[in-house]
Amino acid sequence: MTSDEAIERLRAGNQRFASGATEAPRRDARRRSEQAEGQTPFAVILGCADSRVPPEILFDQGIGDLFPVRVAGNVAVEDITLGSIEFGVAVLGCPLLMVLGHESCGAVKGAVEGVGGRYLGPLVAPIVPAVDAVRDTAEDIVAAAVDENVRRQVRALSEIFPDVTVVGARYELRTGQVELLTR
Numbered sequence: 001m002t003s004d005e006a007i008e009r010l011r012a013g014n015q016r017f018a019s020g021a022t023e024a025p026r027r028d029a030r031r032r033s034e035q036a037e038g039q040t041p042f043a044v045i046l047g048c049a050d051s052r053v054p055p056e057i058l059f060d061q062g063i064g065d066l067f068p069v070r071v072a073g074n075v076a077v078e079d080i081t082l083g084s085i086e087f088g089v090a091v092l093g094c095p096l097l098m099v100l101g102h103e104s105c106g107a108v109k110g111a112v113e114g115v116g117g118r119y120l121g122p123l124v125a126p127i128v129p130a131v132d133a134v135r136d137t138a139e140d141i142v143a144a145a146v147d148e149n150v151r152r153q154v155r156a157l158s159e160i161f162p163d164v165t166v167v168g169a170r171y172e173l174r175t176g177q178v179e180l181l182t183r
């Protein structure tokens with residue numbers, strides 16, 4: 001599969017989900033057996049841990065289709081996260097890596113508000129540069145920082161993984177729609 005075909009498959013699946021025409025494909029016993037022999041995902045999704053943004057559901061995909069790496073704020077700065085992404089891209093051969101931000105992201109809000117804490121502080125720290133970049137000009141700082149954070153992650157990951165197509169997108173909680181922010 002090419003990266004364009006992967007993007008089209010995600011787009012079509014999200015369209016089904018957003019319009020209420022979900023097919024919930026490839027989730028039966030036969031698919032489980034097939035994939036037990038070896039997984040064949042076509043896209044790595046760096047998404048947020050937010051409970052409202054589960055990639056397989058909002059892209060209407062099945063078992064073995066996606067390789068989600070989920071961490072609050074969809075940031076890839078630590079080696080562990082990058083190692084998971086590298087596994088999906090280099091070992092499993094996914095042609096597409098999507099950074100998926102979302103509306104009303106709590107991690108981005110935390111970065112805007114400067115939350116601290118033993119673990120929460122370091123978690124939001126990588127998002128702060130995106131917040132600082134939009135703070136003086138944005139009407140809605142959180143919304144602008146969500147997009148800016150995605151774009152920054154895309155740029156960074158494109159340099160780290162030059163052999164895969166990296167795109168950025170944003171999910172809207174109410175409409176269920178995913179919009180591409182970069183190509």
Ligand SMILES: [Zn+2]
Pocket residue numbers: 048049050072073074102104105106107108
């Ligand atoms: Zn989030």
